[in-house]
Amino acid sequence: MPCPEEELMTRLTRALLGACAVSALAVPAMAATTLTIATVNNGDMIRMQKLAEDFTAKNPDVTLEWVTLEENILRQRVTTDIATKGGQYDVVTIGNYEVPIWAKQGWLVPLDGLPADYDVEDLLPALRAALSMDGNLYAAPFYGESAMVMYRTDLAEKAGVTLGDAPTWATVLDAARKMTDKDAGISGICLRGKAGWGENMAFLSAMANSYGAAWFGPDWKPQFDGEEWKAVLNDYVSVMADAGPQGASSNGFNENLALFQQGKCAMWIDATVAASFVTDEKESTVADKVGYAQFPNKEGVDNHGNWLWSWNLAIPASTDAPDAARAFVAWATSKGYTNLVAEKEGWRAAPPGTRTSLYENADYKAAAPFAEKTLAAINAATPEKPSVKDIPYTGGQFVAIPEFQAIGTAVGQQFSAAVAGQVKPDQALTSAQQLTEREMTRAGYIK
Structure with missing residues (x-):
């Protein structure tokens, strides 16, 4: 039962304040840009921050600022900011719960114009469907899970x-x-x-x-x-x-x-x-x-x-740097990023649950004894x-x-x-x- 946008923003804000790739798309030539990225304090996201110098080396005009928060606090702050169009963040880490709701409200930038080698079709069908509305992808999965x-x-x-x-x-x-x-x-x-x-x-x-x-x-x-x-x-x-x-x-x-x-x-x-x-x-x-x-x-x-969850990177409609934000999202969720993680920390550490190609990769399956059961759990959701x-x-x-x-x-x-x-x-x-x-x-x- 949908709510009018104004009512929904008021309800979300009140509830939350009262509660508790690497060959990636290069940013078009532009003045120096700072991206503020809100993310959760888990191991995969912390690893992404450590590897982000690969992105900034390829995009020297872009500076990354990280806001890394415990899960509950992240949800409160990001939801309040996006519902009130605060514009505090350029890239946000959100779940497949929020994506369709927020996309319907016009709070997210659609992820069109991704580079050809991003290969949207390689995303696991269940996740791609969960993150899309009217055929448009509104967030890119960083990792998926059951x-x-x-x-x-x-x-x-x-x-x-x-x-x-x-x-x-x-x-x-x-x-x-x-x-x-x-x-x-x-x-x-x-x-x-x-x-x-x-x-x-x-x-x-x-x-x-x-x-x-x-x-x-x-x-x-x-x-x-x-x-x-x-x-x-x-x-x-x-x-x-x-x-x-x-x-x-x-x-x-x-x-x-x-x-x-x-x-x-x-x-x-x-x-x-x-x-x-x-x-x-x-x-x-x-x-x-x-x-x-x-x-x-x-x-x-x-x-x-079996549940189905993904932590995804999305771009708030209130950002003033959508091109740079789209480039970062493409980098962090690309096949190239997966290869970078494998190169630096081994295939076992590759972000799981997002791409079909990962589960067809013999090196990954050999390094990750849990791969088959993870995919089976996701597919059974x-x-x-x-x-x-x-x-x-x-x-x-x-x-x-x-x-x-x-x-x-x-x-x-x-x-x-x-x-x-x-x-x-x-x-x-x-x-x-x-x-x-x-x-x-x-x-x-x-x-």
Whole structure:
């Protein structure tokens, strides 16, 4: 249900302020230009900054200024700036959630005029479709992902557990408790607990889908009062209490990555992009002891909860340097950039999940034991029908409506509080039901 632009900008701003290639296109001759690039503080984006001297060497009139932020803060600042046409950023890192919504509002510059060797057709079809509107690409994927189980093979063997390729939640929860070794400082499982629509609610929305739950029914009424969501949250809170790390309610992707790399976590269920970091021998103490499995499903539910996500580079319509911004986006998401990463850090570190050619590359497949499972997880994602229930929305680990940013974060705060022991799961679900129903009624979805 679309909202008028003025109303949407007001709602987004109020909600966010109150909440919480390398042969690339050369910039045409112009006066010195400074590009301000807003991005997330994860390993792939930090690597991009280190390699960006390749771009500036080819485009000496362009200076890059980086604004690198934690995921939740990035989303708040970028959304507020673009919705109010603030013009603070020339290139922004956003997800496939925002792209179609913002493109429809006219907030993004279409990525036409990319160089021929960029090869748009090489982008994975699912991502290209998610980032396009009316046949025009509005953002370029830097990396794509689904979700899967990563686990310590040595600890699984020691505990006598077998996960297999497609475990159920019963198997995973049992294995987490058996692999926990508190005396050795090893948690059986690490899951996102940090509040945020793209933090704990990304994981929990996928988990809910795999339990047969849904955010909304056909009439847009929230479903947190159903038995499926009760089972989801009780199992999640219970296993975090029994087998999770201390302070789990504050842990997001980066915090859990660090725990797994340090050998303090036996199992981690999160984004497939993490696989290259947990197998990095320079950073991970367990690089040679990692196994993989599909995102679990509830026994009897034919849905593994595969999400589809990409971090993408887009150009706000408010930029005063669209040509330079387009050149940078083309450089950072090109085949040439992938080759540059492989040259500097090896094929295992190549940004995953965006191009068909990467998964046809024998060198990459040999260097990345997780490549096949990553591609299979991405291809298995069904964002057009994420739940087995009859639902009125698309998404996967999010609901593709503008209001979801504020609602998802508010619900995430309730569920994070349940992990922290501040409220009981039933109380958190009741609060989630009430606040979501209230906001959806105000927005006009519920009549």
